[in-house]
Amino acid sequence: MSIYEHFRPEERSLIDHFLDLKDQVIDHYTPKLTDFLDPRQQTILKSVIGGEEEIHLSASGGYEHAERERALLLPSYFEEEENSFQLSYLEVQYPAKFGSVSHPELLGALIGTGVSRDKLGDLLINEGRAQFVCAKELESFFMLNLTSVGRMAVTCVPITRQDLIHSEDEWQEHDGTVSSLRLDTVLSEIYHLPRTKASEAISRGFAKVNWKIVEKRDFEICEGDCISLRGFGRSKILSSGGLTKKNKIRVQYGKLK
Incomplete structure (x- = not known):
């Protein structure tokens, strides 16, 4: 199975970029430092590198639990230094x-x-x-x-x-049901909005999925996605699956306190 099948089509170019970094480290024994990656991009990078024994992968955003981090890909015999992340x-x-x-x-x-x-x-x-x-x-x-x-x-x-002033995010977990995993339907459930209002917010560019603006109401949400809606905060899909007696999909999601 190709690694591309695990991710969305629009993420293919990012996967190709990470594959190229991986090849450069292995073929040319050259350390590679990425720009700052959001959590979704970090997840993709970890999947691309996988259990590659020839590469040591680490990341830092300056403090524990940082959301955005730079990733460092080192040949296995290199040692990480204190200022490696620049x-x-x-x-x-x-x-x-x-x-x-x-x-x-x-x-x-x-x-x-x-x-x-x-x-x-x-x-x-x-x-x-x-x-x-x-x-x-x-x-x-x-x-x-x-x-x-x-x-x-x-x-x-x-x-x-x-x-640095910082604190770890606190997520409050909730259970819900949705008729589908469309973005407008999921937003309606999480933020207790009429679906028409959720759709309008999406079309106005107020919704983000994995830190990127999404303007398609029927955009398919997946387990692990981070969602935000301007004025309503951020949430993430912890799990989805299983049907109720009324054929609705069970979802568990977290909302920032």
């Missing part, structure tokens, strides 16, 4: 008494400098503080070019890994 940690300083910085605002400001999302790790917002993780080569760039977030004037300063 991460930088930056704090966005601003006058908190005059306002606050939100996650969407900070992400928008960072992307607005022209930097790809792939070069950015987690954004950490907590009690008047804002931080983010990025590729090391962009540290000085952000210190010079990140001067505002929304209408707030800011400065960007480097911090240590130990200074």
Whole structure:
């Protein structure tokens, strides 16, 4: 069975990229460091590498339980070093008494400098503080070019890994039933919305599956998918399968507290 059959057609190019990295490490004995990967991409990479004995695979996003991480593919006899992942940690300083910085605002400001999302790790917002993780080569760039977030004037300063503010996500588990695993149907169940309202939100680009905007109402949801809907938070499908007496599909999902 081909590895492509385990994933969606639109993920084929990513699989090809990971297969190419794998071949480079094995054939040329060259370490390879990826950009930041979301959890779905990390899952695909692990599947591609599999139990390959010639490659040592590890990942880091700067702290335990980081969502976005860079992956390092090493020939089996190489040793990982402390700075192997080339991460930088930056704090966005601003006058908190005059306002606050939100996650969407900070992400928008960072992307607005022209930097790809792939070069950015987690954004950490907590009690008047804002931080983010990025590729090391962009540290000085952000210190010079990140001067505002929304209408707030800011400065960007480097911090240590130990200074990062973070906490592990807490998921609240729920059981439900759906008539199908279409995106609009699943959103309706999870967020207790009329299906018409869920469909409208999808068509307006408010829904994401595995961190990518999906605008097809009939997009098929799979076990393990992470789903978010603007204004309603994030959830993930923990399991699906089995039918009720009314031929509905049983699903178990988690919602961020």
